[in-house]
Amino acid sequence: DTEVTQTPKHLVMGMTNKKSLKCEQHMGHRAMYWYKQKAKKPPELMFVYSYEKLSINESVPSRFSPECPNSSLLNLHLHALQPEDSALYLCASSQDPPEPPLVNTQYFGPGTRLTVL
């Protein structure tokens, strides 16, 4: 099973709303990631969790708050977002350290398409 699931698939929210994005994987991966992707652009890394601890925060505004309740789950809490935050939010996971023979594969979920009004 190489599946990463994300809910919801689509989300429309106002600037005063609070919502959460959810991500789940059952591949035993110990590294999980949040990316933001605008149309026609590459994914941009937001956060990295390694062994359930936040290890990288790429200077993301505090209106985005990640949470890793356990090794299989990753949440992204959203509050007071701006219209420019509208994008595809991708969750991914990978082995950490890499699997032998040195293969380092990051598996992506289908993403949540977020629209902020």
Place this chain on the structure above:
Amino acid sequence: GQSLEQPSEVTAVEGAIVQINCTYQTSGFYGLSWYQQHDGGAPTFLSYNALDGLEETGRFSSFLSRSDSYGYLLLQELQMKDSASYFCAGWASSGSARQLTFGSGTQLTVLP
């Protein structure tokens, strides 16, 4: 930090062979991955090179030269369904974590 450069667009016909190049500048680099992304979809892993040389997976092959900070993705026997964006992505260590940085992407259009 990392930066990866690749051509923005490539066009080829069905049955042809196409090569997408990627050059990178990065500290702590230890591997290059390639991803395919169709419009509206998520990136899908294609290949990974940690060592110099060619890795072959079916119609797709990927090459890495660490001394030249260069890699490429080779797609053979192109099919219409190969029309998509292709991203090279570099793995690097950042403190205790590893992170993947994506190039800007190459839009491949396969013509009949």
